[in-house]
Amino acid sequence: MLRSLSVLIWIGWYGFLETLRNxxxxxxxxxxxxxxxxxxxxxxxxxxxxxxxxxxxxxxxxSIFGLFIVxxxxxxxxxxxxxxxxxxxxxxxxxxxxxxxxxxxxxxxxSLAFYQTIMGGFLVLLLYSQAGIWYDELAxxxxxxxxxxxxxxxxxxxxxxxxxxxxxxxxGILIYGLGHTYDLFRMLADKQSNTIFSWLIECVAFFLPDFxxxxxxxxxxxxxxxxxxxxxxxxVYTCALCMFYLALGGNILSxxxx
Amino acid sequence: xxxxxxxxxxxxFPRRWLVILFLLVIAxxxxxxxxxxxxxxxxxxxxxxxxxxxxRILPRQxxxxxxxxxxxxxxxxxxxxxSRANTGRFLAGAYAGNTEIIPxxxxxxxxxxxxxxxxxxxxxxxxxxxxxxxxxxxxLQRGVFYNRDDPQLHxxxxxIAFNFGFIEDYRTGMRNNRAVGLKYLEAAIRAFKxxxxxxxxxxxIWRPENIQAIQAxxxxxxxxxxxALEALKAAGLDQDLNIPLSQDVFRSLGASMTSQRPTxxxxxxxxxxxxxxxxxxxxxHSEKAESVHDDAEHQHEHQHKHSGHDSxxxxxxxxxxxxxxxxxxxxxFTSVPGFKPSAKNQ
Numbered sequence: 001m002l003r004s005l006s007v008l009i010w011i012g013w014y015g016f017l018e019t020l021r022n023x024x025x026x027x028x029x030x031x032x033x034x035x036x037x038x039x040x041x042x043x044x045x046x047x048x049x050x051x052x053x054x055x056x057x058x059x060x061x062x063s064i065f066g067l068f069i070v071x072x073x074x075x076x077x078x079x080x081x082x083x084x085x086x087x088x089x090x091x092x093x094x095x096x097x098x099x100x101x102x103x104x105x106x107x108x109x110x111s112l113a114f115y116q117t118i119m120g121g122f123l124v125l126l127l128y129s130q131a132g133i134w135y136d137e138l139a140x141x142x143x144x145x146x147x148x149x150x151x152x153x154x155x156x157x158x159x160x161x162x163x164x165x166x167x168x169x170x171x172g173i174l175i176y177g178l179g180h181t182y183d184l185f186r187m188l189a190d191k192q193s194n195t196i197f198s199w200l201i202e203c204v205a206f207f208l209p210d211f212x213x214x215x216x217x218x219x220x221x222x223x224x225x226x227x228x229x230x231x232x233x234x235x236v237y238t239c240a241l242c243m244f245y246l247a248l249g250g251n252i253l254s255x256x257x258x
Numbered sequence: 259x260x261x262x263x264x265x266x267x268x269x270x271f272p273r274r275w276l277v278i279l280f281l282l283v284i285a286x287x288x289x290x291x292x293x294x295x296x297x298x299x300x301x302x303x304x305x306x307x308x309x310x311x312x313x314r315i316l317p318r319q320x321x322x323x324x325x326x327x328x329x330x331x332x333x334x335x336x337x338x339x340x341s342r343a344n345t346g347r348f349l350a351g352a353y354a355g356n357t358e359i360i361p362x363x364x365x366x367x368x369x370x371x372x373x374x375x376x377x378x379x380x381x382x383x384x385x386x387x388x389x390x391x392x393x394x395x396x397x398l399q400r401g402v403f404y405n406r407d408d409p410q411l412h413x414x415x416x417x418i419a420f421n422f423g424f425i426e427d428y429r430t431g432m433r434n435n436r437a438v439g440l441k442y443l444e445a446a447i448r449a450f451k452x453x454x455x456x457x458x459x460x461x462x463i464w465r466p467e468n469i470q471a472i473q474a475x476x477x478x479x480x481x482x483x484x485x486a487l488e489a490l491k492a493a494g495l496d497q498d499l500n501i502p503l504s505q506d507v508f509r510s511l512g513a514s515m516t517s518q519r520p521t522x523x524x525x526x527x528x529x530x531x532x533x534x535x536x537x538x539x540x541x542x543h544s545e546k547a548e549s550v551h552d553d554a555e556h557q558h559e560h561q562h563k564h565s566g567h568d569s570x571x572x573x574x575x576x577x578x579x580x581x582x583x584x585x586x587x588x589x590x591f592t593s594v595p596g597f598k599p600s601a602k603n604q
């Protein structure tokens with residue numbers, strides 16, 4: 001058990017270092033900071049700094065960049081290892097293939113947390129320097145974004161165990177889009193009183209993540225109270241989903257003929 | 259031996275590149291010739307900055323989508339209270355003095371300059387509730403320019419007139435300028451007729467009957483009783499109706515009218531009649547909007563100097579507008595090859 005945990009952490013750590021060495025990602029992340037700073041240019045009529053719009057745009061930029069990190073980095077984790085045959089050296093030192101998958105997940109999640117902390121910290125400092133107020137609710141917003149992207153990451157890593165890159169990209173985006181629109185489909189099914197359609201939606205929603213739960217932009221931007229218990233439930237939901245997908249991916253990987 | 263190398267001696271390099279450059283120049287010329295021919299959308303640069311021009315690279319649908327999202331975001335911002343940084347400065351649910359919707363609406367207009375509703379809200383917020391009168395008027399004029407064929411164009415003209423005519427009620431230290439406002443009301447009526455505004459159903463209060471009621475009131479204040487009476491007749495207001503505004507005006511005029519109100523079908527005709535009697539010939543060009551703007555600005559400045567509403571004669575203003583139009587027409591005709599003033603109306 002301890003050995004497996006140690007292997008998991010080492011894979012995650014080296015995955016994180018590998019990500020940091022990715023110059024493209026570092027360049028893009030450095031480009032994001034001036035874009036966040038450009039929100040100062042929104043003061044067109046000299047009416048003063050408007051914190052709400054800066055928070056809103058900042059969170060959206062961080063969310064989009066996080067999505068890029070997940071899509072770009074997760075594709076570079078398992079498939080290249082298989083293509084280069086370097087996965088054999090790693091798997092030779094561990095008992096279960098699921099540990100390898102979880103380690104890769106940990107590496108990308110750590111990178112995600114690293115970049116989001118930098119961007120979120122910059123946004124909070126920018127707001128403090130202009131408005132003179134610590135918008136601490138932004139930390140919650142960025143944490144929830146991190147949870148959301150971790151779920152997507154686990155889904156994409158699971159897909160990476162058995163499909164090609166193009167299919168992963170397509171399915172990943174499809175699942176991400178679908179995850180935001182369950183309520184819309186439920187409403188349509190209710191309006192049409194279509195039981196089969198409703199049942200089908202619930203079946204899909206049971207296995208695929210519901211990303212609309214992570215939409216707390218309104219609470220963060222408009223400074224509405226956010227319950228701690230909701231945050232805890234969301235964290236539990238995220239952990240459960242990530243573990244489910246990683247277990248599924250590990251199972252598929254262990255049955256696959258490499 | 260060391261003389262200037264000919265084109266042939268350079269291994270064909272300049273010749274090949276010259277041909278490519280020549281083709282590029284032909285393509286570029288064809289592109290801009292086409293744009294000049296269908297200039298309605300391509301030469302809309304009113305106050306374009308480099309970012310505004312750059313964003314035009316995006317397809318129209320994408321820009322509309324982004325603008326629509328920002329419009330909805332502005333609506334969301336209106337319905338929530340201000341941020342902690344702006345506590346107590348404005349109320350939730352109202353746009354009055356709401357500085358937080360301004361960047362959002364500005365961005366919506368950045369992506370889609372034809373979003374006419376955004377101009378009205380943003381312009382009124384800037385002029386009446388925030389100390390940005392000139393900015394608000396300029397923005398509304400920009401809206402007129404970009405929406406010159408929109409059936410709601412008359413609403414923008416009326417917004418400008420309203421801002422000029424009622425600014426005293428909202429801002430201390432500023433004076434109403436109803437002579438300028440009247441010019442914009444006339445432009446609103448003309449725009450309603452030209453853009454077939456009557457065919458569009460809207461919930462806006464800026465319907466022509468309301469516009470003409472205000473016009474009548476302001477004409478009466480300016481001592482133009484005949485025109486005021488004509489505007490009232492066109493508006494369909496009579497003294498039998500329990501409308502304080504019309505009763506006041508009728509009482510001042512000492513006129514009597516029948517209680518017959520025009521039907522919607524006859525209304526457009528009466529608008530046409532009134533507008534033709536109160537204004538010069540209808541051209542429908544953006545230059546007209548520009549000339550109204552220039553005229554109004556000129557008159558505004560003049561009135562500030564002389565502090566009298568009737569000091570500028572309407573015939574002088576008309577002459578000024580006509581002169582500006584002629585100069586603008588000559589300039590356009592001589593600078594753009596193949597320019598046909600009549601083609602813009604088609």
